[in-house]
Amino acid sequence: xxxxxxxxxxxxxxxxxxxxxxxxxxxxxxxxxxxxxxxxxxxxxxxxxxxxxxxxxxxxxxxxxxxxxxxxxxxxxxxxxxxxxxxxxxxxxxxxxxxxxxxxxxxxxxxxxxxxxxxxxxxxxxxxxxxxxxxxxxxxxxxxxxxxxxxxxxxxxxxxxxxxxxxxxxxxxxxxxxxxxxxxxxxxxxxxxxxxxxxxxxxxxxxxxxxxxxxxxxxxxxxxxxxxxxxxxxxxxxxxxxxxxxxxxxxxxxxxxxxxxxxxxxxxxxxxxxxxxxxxxxxxxxxxxxxxxxxxxxxxxxxxxxxxxxxxxxxxxxxxxxxxxxxxxxxxxxxxxxxxxxxxxxxxxxxxxxxxxxxxxxxxxxxxxxxxxxxxxxxxxxxxx
Numbered sequence: 304x305x306x307x308x309x310x311x312x313x314x315x316x317x318x319x320x321x322x323x324x325x326x327x328x329x330x331x332x333x334x335x336x337x338x339x340x341x342x343x344x345x346x347x348x349x350x351x352x353x354x355x356x357x358x359x360x361x362x363x364x365x366x367x368x369x370x371x372x373x374x375x376x377x378x379x380x381x382x383x384x385x386x387x388x389x390x391x392x393x394x395x396x397x398x399x400x401x402x403x404x405x406x407x408x409x410x411x412x413x414x415x416x417x418x419x420x421x422x423x424x425x426x427x428x429x430x431x432x433x434x435x436x437x438x439x440x441x442x443x444x445x446x447x448x449x450x451x452x453x454x455x456x457x458x459x460x461x462x463x464x465x466x467x468x469x470x471x472x473x474x475x476x477x478x479x480x481x482x483x484x485x486x487x488x489x490x491x492x493x494x495x496x497x498x499x500x501x502x503x504x505x506x507x508x509x510x511x512x513x514x515x516x517x518x519x520x521x522x523x524x525x526x527x528x529x530x531x532x533x534x535x536x537x538x539x540x541x542x543x544x545x546x547x548x549x550x551x552x553x554x555x556x557x558x559x560x561x562x563x564x565x566x567x568x569x570x571x572x573x574x575x576x577x578x579x580x581x582x583x584x585x586x587x588x589x590x591x592x593x594x595x596x597x598x599x600x601x602x603x604x605x606x607x608x609x610x611x612x613x614x615x616x617x618x619x620x621x622x623x624x625x626x627x628x629x630x631x632x633x634x635x636x637x638x639x640x641x642x643x644x645x646x647x648x649x650x651x652x653x654x655x656x657x658x659x660x661x662x663x664x665x666x667x668x669x670x671x672x673x674x675x676x677x678x679x680x681x682x683x684x685x686x687x688x
Contacts, residue, residue, distance in 0.1 A: 304360060306329050306330075306358050307355075307356065308325045308354065308355050309323055309353070310322055310353050310355045315508075320389050321355075321389055321680055322353055323386055323636060324354055327352050328342045328350070328352070330615075339359055339380070340359060340378065340380055351399065353388040355384060355387075356382060357382045358378075358380065359379070359382075360377075360378070360379050361378050363377070364376060364378055365408075373431075373482075375405075375406070375479065375480050376405045376406060376407055377407075378404065378405075379403070379408070381399045381401070382399050382571070383399065384399055385397055385398040385399070385400060400417075401478070402415065402418070403415065403478050413458065414454055414480055414481070415455040416454050416475075417453050418452055419452055419453045420451065421447045421448065422447050423443040423446070423448065424443060424448045424475055424476040425441035425442065425444075425473065425474065425486075426441070426443065426452055433473075433484060433486070439485075439487050439488055441486055442473060445520055446477045451475070451476060451504055452474070452475050452476070452477065452478050453482065456470040456471045456472050456486070456487070457470045457485050457486075458470075459489075463494070465494055465498060466492065467492050469490070470485045470487055471488070472486075473549065482507065491503070491504040491507065491542040491547075491551070495515075498514070499515065500513065501513050502539075502543055504547075508552050508553070508554065509555070509556040510555075511523055511525050511527070511528060511536055514539050517594075517663055518593060519591055519592060519593045519602075520591070520592045521589040521590070521591050524589075525556070526582050526588070527585065527586060527588055528586070529556070529557040529583055529585070529586045530577075530583055531555070532558050533553070534553075534555070548557045557579050558577055560575040561580070561583075582603070584609065587615055589606065590604065592604075597630075600624070601624050601625075601626060602621060602622070602623050604619050604620065604622075605619070605621075605622070606619050607620060620638035621634070621638055623636040624636075
């Protein structure tokens with residue numbers, strides 16, 4: 304496993320630049336590693352030395368602390384310098400950025416802590432738990448705390464290892480792992496038996512869904528489902544809503560606003576009502592993608608509905624894609640160019656790279672843009688004919 308890196312300049316006789324691994328101790332004693340994991344600000348330069356980054360691991364943290372009231376998972380602690388060693392004046396020390404990455408038994412990163420600027424942190428009760436208010440936000444201390452850390456939002460997984468909820472990042476006064484800290488709000492994802500996302504419920508009671516068929520897929524965004532007053536009655540994903548508390552999705556975003564009662568002031572209530580009225584125009588206008596016999600989307604329809612001269616106008620815009628036997632795009636036709644020459648035609652080398660591309664662009668002359676590449680798809684020349 305990588306324990307240190309150094310960004311270096313050119314070799315001699317060029318001037319010395321960057322950092323160095325000279326004098327770097329790659330295998331730290333367990334006592335030293337655990338001491339720095341417990342107190343990361345206790346002489347971090349001593350283990351970083353002249354390197355750019357240093358990584359300290361504790362892969363057996365849970366085995367060692369599983370019987371404690373606050374067991375810790377496996378962790379990777381990273382120190383990164385802000386100033387190159389060669390740029391430091393005599394006796395000067397660089398500032399160091401500290402970050403901790405905690406992993407569960409499946410090797411997934413379940414929490415990340417990064418040092419932040421001084422500021423207020425959440426208050427805690429007598430058990431050390433963060434006090435969260437009715438709005439889902441933590442109660443904070445009146446004074447600034449240093450050091451302060453920002454932790455990644457808590458993620459809830461289902462029994463298939465798929466994320467179901469993802470909460471918001473939070474400030475905290477400790478770099479240690481904190482279990483099940485649910486700050487703020489989170490969308491709720493629903494999966495079908497083949498582990499595809501089929502619906503997403505948002506905290507503001509809007510929701511979207513994806514309807515899969517053998518030959519096509521419908522994508523309903525939050526505007527398309529706005530007029531569904533009760534998600535439990537939806538024929539595609541209503542079964543998921545029926546398993547949740549009513550307060551998680553009722554009243555819906557549109558129902559709450561269309562009556563003109565949502566908002567603290569009259570102006571706010573009027574704005575919210577107008578938003579609901581305008582969103583209703585776009586209801587039930589999903590995007591539809593059609594598949595070929597290999598399950599690849601080749602034709603996509605965008606349904607556009609709007610109001611013009613006090614009349615509702617419906618337009619459907621098609622985008623077609625030509626694919627080769629390997630699934631690479633050969634040509635694209637947008638809603639304007641459906642016949643004749645495509646919007647763009649792509650030629651590929653045998654290994655699938657695109658050595659040259661012909662495409663219409665916004666230049667006055669309807670020219671072609673060409674790219675010459677060498678190995679590993681690195682472009683060495685580009686010009687327009």
